[in-house]
Amino acid sequence: MSGNSLESVPLYHQSGTRREICHWIAHIKLSRIIIVILLILFIVSLFNHYYLSKVESENQTLDIHRTRSKLEAFDDFTSMKASELKSRIEEMLRIKGSVSNELRDLEAKRQRLQNEVSGFSQRIDDLKQDLLHQQTDLDRLKISVVQAQAAQREAVERNTPELALPKRILINSLPITMLPTMDSRNCRMYNCFDHSRCALTSGFPIYLYDPDLFSIVNSGWDIDGFLRTTIKQTLGYNAHLTNNPAEACIYLVLVGEILSTQAITKKLNYEKMLNVKKLLSLPYWGGDGRNHVLLNLARRDLSVNSENLFNDIDTGRAIIVQSTFKRNQYRDGFDLIVPPILGPPGGDIWQECAQMVPARRRYLLSFQGEMKFNKLSMTTRQIDDAEIDLERLADDENNLDNFIIQHLRDMTSGVTFDKFFIQFECIPATEEQNSGGMALDWSLCGTDSSRKEILRDSTFALILAPINSSYITTSSMQARLYEALRSGAIPVVLGGDQVLLSYSEVIAWRRAAIFLPKARVTELHFLLRAVPDSDLLFMRRQGRLIWERFMGTAQGAVDTIVASIRDRLGIPPLPATQHSSPSVFNESFVPLKSDAIISEAEAEESLGPLEPPYPSPAFKRNYTMMLIHGHEIWNDWVNPFSLYPQLPFDTVLSSDAKFIGSDVGFRPIGKGAGGAGKEFSESLGGNHPREQFTIVILTYEREQVLINSLARLYGLPYLNKVLVIWNSPKLPMEDLRWPDIGVPIVIIKAPRNSLNNRFLPFDAIETEAVLSVDDDAHLRHDEIMFGFRVWREHRDQVVGFPGRFHAWDQNFHNAWNYNSNYSCELSMVLTGAAFIHKHYMYLYSNWLPQAIRDKVDEYMNCEDIAMNFLISHLTRKPPVKVTSRWTFRCPGCPVSLSEDDTHFQERHKCINFFVQVFGYMPLLNTQYRADSILFKTRISHDKQKCFKFI
Numbered sequence: 044m045s046g047n048s049l050e051s052v053p054l055y056h057q058s059g060t061r062r063e064i065c066h067w068i069a070h071i072k073l074s075r076i077i078i079v080i081l082l083i084l085f086i087v088s089l090f091n092h093y094y095l096s097k098v099e100s101e102n103q104t105l106d107i108h109r110t111r112s113k114l115e116a117f118d119d120f121t122s123m124k125a126s127e128l129k130s131r132i133e134e135m136l137r138i139k140g141s142v143s144n145e146l147r148d149l150e151a152k153r154q155r156l157q158n159e160v161s162g163f164s165q166r167i168d169d170l171k172q173d174l175l176h177q178q179t180d181l182d183r184l185k186i187s188v189v190q191a192q193a194a195q196r197e198a199v200e201r202n203t204p205e206l207a208l209p210k211r212i213l214i215n216s217l218p219i220t221m222l223p224t225m226d227s228r229n230c231r232m233y234n235c236f237d238h239s240r241c242a243l244t245s246g247f248p249i250y251l252y253d254p255d256l257f258s259i260v261n262s263g264w265d266i267d268g269f270l271r272t273t274i275k276q277t278l279g280y281n282a283h284l285t286n287n288p289a290e291a292c293i294y295l296v297l298v299g300e301i302l303s304t305q306a307i308t309k310k311l312n313y314e315k316m317l318n319v320k321k322l323l324s325l326p327y328w329g330g331d332g333r334n335h336v337l338l339n340l341a342r343r344d345l346s347v348n349s350e351n352l353f354n355d356i357d358t359g360r361a362i363i364v365q366s367t368f369k370r371n372q373y374r375d376g377f378d379l380i381v382p383p384i385l386g387p388p389g390g391d392i393w394q395e396c397a398q399m400v401p402a403r404r405r406y407l408l409s410f411q412g413e414m415k416f417n418k419l420s421m422t423t424r425q426i427d428d429a430e431i432d433l434e435r436l437a438d439d440e441n442n443l444d445n446f447i448i449q450h451l452r453d454m455t456s457g458v459t460f461d462k463f464f465i466q467f468e469c470i471p472a473t474e475e476q477n478s479g480g481m482a483l484d485w486s487l488c489g490t491d492s493s494r495k496e497i498l499r500d501s502t503f504a505l506i507l508a509p510i511n512s513s514y515i516t517t518s519s520m521q522a523r524l525y526e527a528l529r530s531g532a533i534p535v536v537l538g539g540d541q542v543l544l545s546y547s548e549v550i551a552w553r554r555a556a557i558f559l560p561k562a563r564v565t566e567l568h569f570l571l572r573a574v575p576d577s578d579l580l581f582m583r584r585q586g587r588l589i590w591e592r593f594m595g596t597a598q599g600a601v602d603t604i605v606a607s608i609r610d611r612l613g614i615p616p617l618p619a620t621q622h623s624s625p626s627v628f629n630e631s632f633v634p635l636k637s638d639a640i641i642s643e644a645e646a647e648e649s650l651g652p653l654e655p656p657y658p659s660p661a662f663k664r665n666y667t668m669m670l671i672h673g674h675e676i677w678n679d680w681v682n683p684f685s686l687y688p689q690l691p692f693d694t695v696l697s698s699d700a701k702f703i704g705s706d707v708g709f710r711p712i713g714k715g716a717g718g719a720g721k722e723f724s725e726s727l728g729g730n731h732p733r734e735q736f737t738i739v740i741l742t743y744e745r746e747q748v749l750i751n752s753l754a755r756l757y758g759l760p761y762l763n764k765v766l767v768i769w770n771s772p773k774l775p776m777e778d779l780r781w782p783d784i785g786v787p788i789v790i791i792k793a794p795r796n797s798l799n800n801r802f803l804p805f806d807a808i809e810t811e812a813v814l815s816v817d818d819d820a821h822l823r824h825d826e827i828m829f830g831f832r833v834w835r836e837h838r839d840q841v842v843g844f845p846g847r848f849h850a851w852d853q854n855f856h857n858a859w860n861y862n863s864n865y866s867c868e869l870s871m872v873l874t875g876a877a878f879i880h881k882h883y884m885y886l887y888s889n890w891l892p893q894a895i896r897d898k899v900d901e902y903m904n905c906e907d908i909a910m911n912f913l914i915s916h917l918t919r920k921p922p923v924k925v926t927s928r929w930t931f932r933c934p935g936c937p938v939s940l941s942e943d944d945t946h947f948q949e950r951h952k953c954i955n956f957f958v959q960v961f962g963y964m965p966l967l968n969t970q971y972r973a974d975s976i977l978f979k980t981r982i983s984h985d986k987q988k989c990f991k992f993i
């Protein structure tokens with residue numbers, strides 16, 4: 044009952060009382076009448092009210108006609124006394140009060156009921172939501188079951204069980220003595236090498252005769268002591284070395300450089316220096332020197348001394364390794380041409396190298412050298428005749444060389460903008476210049492550092508083939524090549540068709556040097572000018588790669604010799620060493636567990652099946668990797684010294700193969716029929732078989748932040764394992780509750796507090812894909828899933844979320860700056876939230892120059908920049924940024940502005956320092972960002988997007 048209906052009653056009643064009012068009008072005055080009328084009107088309304096409430100309490104269904112007739116019974120109310128009227132009014136008021144109370148009660152009741160209703164509808168909503176979650180969970184379980192069934196079917200159907208590794212066949216006997224049966228000059232691997240000592244699974248054991256005990260040089264002569272120690276030491280670091288001669292595949296004999304002063308002053312020939320009898324009596328020589336490798340390594344660039352120790356000496360079936368070979372002496376595919384060992388034993392050598400830019404340097408071409416005369420390759424009688432011979436020689440065979448010299452001289456003085464530095468006489472003159480003898484080769488002029496200075500200023504370095512064309516390589520030529528590559532001068536080998544460079548079986552020299560027949564000398568200038576800048580830089584970079592990897596250090600040189608013989612035999616290298624993963628907890632300690640939190644957003648979208656842990660298959664390609672990727676392994680990424688369990692560059696099956704014959708492990712979307720979001724989330728799809736990823740979190744004394752991050756990982760599909768690298772020396776609190784997220788969490792005690800630990804190749808990482816995240820990074824499950832799926836298509840790149848770029852600061856100091864502002868190009872994706880291949884963790888920890896890791900430790904910063912440098916350097920590709928949603932809260936970033944500034948200043952410095960180390964800026968820009976395919980596409984309602992939000 045509302046107030047409105049009460050007020051309307053007196054108005055309605057007014058017309059019914061009009062007759063009585065007319066009787067009155069004749070007897071009383073108007074003013075009185077008006078007062079009385081008003082009074083009556085008021086009283087009538089009160090009566091009405093009373094009556095109505097009364098009848099209503101008696102009979103709720105009272106109709107309007109009956110109301111009127113009862114009211115008429117009160118017609119004589121005017122006769123009431125004033126006191127009576129007053130009490131009536133009071134009663135009315137009381138009634139009014141009780142009615143409003145009643146109304147209030149009813150209102151409260153109404154409210155209560157309304158609350159109950161909304162409570163119920165809330166409940167309904169909750170239940171609906173719950174149903175949805177249950178449905179999602181059920182869906183997820185269903186697809187998990189389907190995936191598990193697929194895995195089981197595969198396991199059952201697999202009719203080629205994995206073959207156990209053949210037993211490591213190690214020969215366990217010393218070589219027996221056999222008499223030489225053939226002319227050693229015809230030796231090749233098939234007829235002179237004993238393959239039975241070198242089984243495929245043997246691991247290629249090598250044995251070194253201790254150079255201190257087994258010298259094959261006559262008494263009175265000595266191998267360069269520094270060389271002897273260095274080789275012994277560096278070979279000691281080579282994992283193939285064995286102490287057991289009975290199991291060895293090859294036997295190394297260090298011959299080495301014989302000290303020059305002795306050789307020159309005593310004027311003796313090689314037969315007097317080398318003791319063949321000592322060679323034959325080496326304990327495992329076996330009569331013919333099978334599987335022996337004679338290392339005649341030179342440390343100096345003087346070819347006179349180290350050149351051809353074994354010339355005209357029968358070394359039986361032994362392989363000769365040296366820098367100088369005569370054409371008819373070198374047994375192709377058997378002997379090995381190596382560069383002289385000119386670098387330090389080991390360590391960082393990047394300081395030796397020049398920066399790669401500018402592409403064009405001051406001199407277009409440089410050469411410093413002069414004809415060298417060789418006395419030691421001649422008999423005493425020849426030395427006597429040398430003076431006479433020299434004139435004659437210059438006339439015939441050296442005619443072309445004279446022409447070349449003349450032409451180059453003319454070129455230098457000709458009219459051209461290009462500058463040359465060509466010098467055919469050394470200043471000051473070298474000792475040999477006037478001492479007579481036969482021209483064998485060009486000697487180097489000046490000192491190492493003076494030549495370095497010129498070469499660093501030269502775009503190209505001229506390398507002339509040995510003057511005596513019966514040599515295919517000399518140590519002097521090899522030394523010249525070494526110096527050119529070190530300084531980034533691109534070698535131009537004139538007479539390139541008559542020489543062989545080192546390790547030519549495996550090194551693609553044509554990517555790093557220009558080879559020209561001598562007859563092309565007149566075309567030389569034209570050709571060099573025609574090389575574009577980008578190719579100049581490519582060749583220079585390639586040259587530096589060769590130099591750093593194979594020549595720059597004694598360690599590299601020795602390892603390369605071993606690797607190239609091993610490669611020839613088709614034996615895989617030894618596996619790269621992983622880093623052990625010691626737990627922070629001792630064996631007796633059982634960490635406390637807690638339940639994981641399921642966040643709303645993660646629960647409502649099914650992103651993929653939850654599968655049991657499934658490590659990526661490892662070492663599947665032991666015997667094909669070096670066949671298929673041999674070229675890249677030697678000349679591009681990676682290196683030939685270690686075997687890696689997987690590569691980011693593994694071969695990919697064609698997409699029909701996964702339906703016909705090679706379906707194992709594949710999870711095609713909609714069983715190959717494809718599909719939108721629903722089908723997409725049910726299988727992993729892609730060009731690669733199913734796989735999972737590992738999350739690596741580096742943490743330092745932020746336990747609760749870490750625990751929260753871990754808890755959020757509950758129910759993440761394709762997650763294999765979580766590694767927490769505990770960088771703090773303080774152990775985790777004992778009462779810390781670790782969330783149970785359905786996959787193992789391995790907490791690793793870091794060797795020391797270093798950001799480089801983030802990239803240690805821990806053996807606990809069993810997948811190729813590694814998601815590196817900061818302990819406080821908050822990535823949503825759909826973002827992680829999408830990132831993982833994108834990474835699977837860009838396995839060799841960094842794939843992740845926070846993009847940054849390097850910017851050239853022209854105004855301030857002409858150097859690089861690190862920049863995190865909004866930009867339409869990026870060149871780095873920070874590893875605070877990025878996927879990388881585990882392979883790069885090996886390279887970061889073992890291959891990257893130590894100086895970079897030291898810088899990271901110095902600043903406690905920049906490890907993410909270093910990883911981007913490394914990967915861009917190896918792949919020449921920029922990183923891939925995924926999705927736009929994720930905002931990167933700079934983790935661990937200092938809060939105060941000044942500290943923030945320090946952080947950035949350090950990062951500027953890091954970038955510029957890394958450029959120094961790499962010799963160039965390897966980062967590349969990209970404008971590309973990966974969003975999922977149906978993102979922002981209008982699709983019909985019965986179809987799902989690939990992801991709801993991204």
Ligand SMILES: *[C@@H]1O[C@H](CO)[C@@H](O)[C@H](O)[C@H]1NC(C)=O
Pocket residue numbers: 420436440481482511512513
């Ligand atoms: C080249 O060297 C070989 C051996 O050292 C020698 O017999 C020959 O005469 C030399 N030829 C020239 C043109 O110097």
Ligand SMILES: *[C@@H]1O[C@H](CO)[C@@H](O)[C@H](O)[C@H]1NC(C)=O
Pocket residue numbers: 628629630631632774777
């Ligand atoms: C293992 O670690 C726990 C906690 O860190 C410690 O209390 C306990 O004494 C340790 N036990 C042994 C055997 O070291």
Ligand SMILES: *[C@@H]1O[C@H](CO)[C@@H](O)[C@H](O)[C@H]1NC(C)=O
Pocket residue numbers: 208617618662663665686
């Ligand atoms: C490949 O080599 C690795 C390392 O030596 C070894 O563990 C693995 O079993 C090998 N795999 C095959 C298939 O030969």
Ligand SMILES: *[C@@H]1O[C@H](CO)[C@@H](O)[C@H](O)[C@H]1NC(C)=O
Pocket residue numbers: 860861862863864
């Ligand atoms: C980023 O942008 C701001 C505002 O435009 C500018 O002041 C700042 O210098 C930029 N930072 C860098 C590192 O370029």
